[in-house]
Amino acid sequence: MPELPPDGEDVNDHVVDEWVEETTPFERVRSVMKRTYEPESAPTIAERARTTPTTARTHLRQLAESGFVDELPASGGTTVYERSSESLVLEQAHDILDTVDTERLIDRIGKMREEIRAYREKFDADSPEDAAIRRDADSETLREWQTTRRNLDVAKAALALSQAEETVQRTKAV
Amino acid sequence: MSSHDSASESHALRGPTDRGALLDFRDVFTEMEPLAEGELDDFLEPSTLHIHLSDGVGAAESARLDVIWTTLHDYNVHYTDGLDRNLRWDVHPHDYPAPPDDGHFHPQPDAATDPESVETSCITVTELPLVARAAHALWRRVYEQESFDGVNAVVNPP
Numbered sequence: 001m002p003e004l005p006p007d008g009e010d011v012n013d014h015v016v017d018e019w020v021e022e023t024t025p026f027e028r029v030r031s032v033m034k035r036t037y038e039p040e041s042a043p044t045i046a047e048r049a050r051t052t053p054t055t056a057r058t059h060l061r062q063l064a065e066s067g068f069v070d071e072l073p074a075s076g077g078t079t080v081y082e083r084s085s086e087s088l089v090l091e092q093a094h095d096i097l098d099t100v101d102t103e104r105l106i107d108r109i110g111k112m113r114e115e116i117r118a119y120r121e122k123f124d125a126d127s128p129e130d131a132a133i134r135r136d137a138d139s140e141t142l143r144e145w146q147t148t149r150r151n152l153d154v155a156k157a158a159l160a161l162s163q164a165e166e167t168v169q170r171t172k173a174v
Numbered sequence: 175m176s177s178h179d180s181a182s183e184s185h186a187l188r189g190p191t192d193r194g195a196l197l198d199f200r201d202v203f204t205e206m207e208p209l210a211e212g213e214l215d216d217f218l219e220p221s222t223l224h225i226h227l228s229d230g231v232g233a234a235e236s237a238r239l240d241v242i243w244t245t246l247h248d249y250n251v252h253y254t255d256g257l258d259r260n261l262r263w264d265v266h267p268h269d270y271p272a273p274p275d276d277g278h279f280h281p282q283p284d285a286a287t288d289p290e291s292v293e294t295s296c297i298t299v300t301e302l303p304l305v306a307r308a309a310h311a312l313w314r315r316v317y318e319q320e321s322f323d324g325v326n327a328v329v330n331p332p
Contacts, residue, residue: 011315012299015307031303035195037245048301092194099217108218139186143244144221146190150245151219154193 016050025051029059033069039080093158105159112152119145186266189246195302196223199241202306207313227313230255232320239309247300248276251309252285260285261325263295263309279326296326 019028028049036045046056060081063069068087074080096105119141125131128145193214200212200223209228214220223241230237234255242250248266253259261282268278270292277295280286297308316325 011296011308011311012304015299015304015311018307019304028303031198032301034198035192035245035247035302088194095194095197096218105218112219143187143190147221148219150190151193155218 020050025049025055026059026062029056030063030068033060033063033081033083036069036081036083039070039072039074039082041074041078041080045081089154089157090161092154093161096155096158097162100158102159102162105155105162109152109155109159112148112155115148116145116152119148186268187242187244187248187250188266189244189248191221192243192245193220195243195245196220196241198302199223199243199306200225202303203239203310206307206310229317230257231259231316231322233257234259239313243302247302249305251297251305253282253313259283259322261322263297263326265295265300268292281326282322293326 023031028051029045032045032049040048042057042060043053045060046053049056060069060071064071064081067084069081070084072080072082100108119128119131120126123131123134123137125134128137128142128149131137131145132139132142196214200214203225204210204212207225207227210225211228212223212225215222215224221242223243225239225241227237227239229235234257237253237255240250240252240254250262250264250266252262259282260280262280262285263277264280265277267276270278270289272289272292273294275294277298279293279295281291281293286292296312297305299305299308312325316322
């Protein structure tokens with residue numbers, strides 16, 4: 001159990017101190033990058049992860065090598081970093097496959113497809129982005145549409161992964 | 175699917191709900207809190223993370239934190255308990271005259287949404303692991319003192 005902030009101590013300072021004490025710079029860079037979906041520079045990431053730009057850069061290179069983040073060239077010969085989409089999709093797909101069996105997954109994919117179809121019909125648009133431009137659509141509904149689309153794509157990836165793994169196993173057994 | 179008492183206000187969140195972020199929040203919070211168990215409201219298509227607490231502040235016998243987190247890092251962290259007391263720390267664009275930033279707080283007992291009641295949020299850290307830790311520290315503070323005093327205080331009153 002972590003200690004409570006003493007009376008008068010700012011809760012933000014308290015949790016930053018605690019985070020820095022309990023984790024390594026690598027862990028902090030990794031957890032910051034885990035949900036960084038837009039490219040950022042090493043100094044920015046360093047600030048977010050409470051470490052130095054040099055340390056952040058070292059860990060970002062390691063994370064790029066392992067496929068966790070993507071390295072992209074930016075203006076002025078600099079490099080920026082973002083979470084690898086492939087790595088993100090696989091992370092979520094594996095989390096789903098740990099709990100959900102193929103049959104239920106197929107069933108839910110069908111239901112999510114239905115939901116997407118219903119959004120398309122309702123807004124007479126192919127995507128939530130189209131709907132947002134073309135008419136005065138309720139932003140919370142568009143957000144739900146975006147969420148369903150994202151979850152559907154991850155569920156489809158999980159299913160494909162599970163089926164590919166099965167095929168590979170079966171081929172091995174012959 | 176929102177369980178919030180102020181549906182219109184929560185509409186201002188930007189970006190799709192981030193399933194991975196909800197799981198990260200669950201992991202940080204439950205690792206620190208023996209009273210907590212976390213679950214997604216829907217495993218494959220979650221809109222909210224429910225963190226069930228087996229005790230509440232003061233006389234409340236149970237409590238729950240409902241967390242919404244989007245890919246653009248907007249969020250709601252909503253405390254509710256067995257005595258139907260609610261409060262919420264939010265980050266998202268809003269129409270209130272104050273505070274000027276996206277971060278704001280809807281105070282207990284009913285997570286009030288009228289402009290005079292909405293306050294600046296005391297949670298100013300923005301990284302998910304830090305926000306989860308801050309929510310936990312504030313929960314622990316009010317749980318152990320058995321009152322909501324200072325639940326949104328940057329510094330405890332002297």
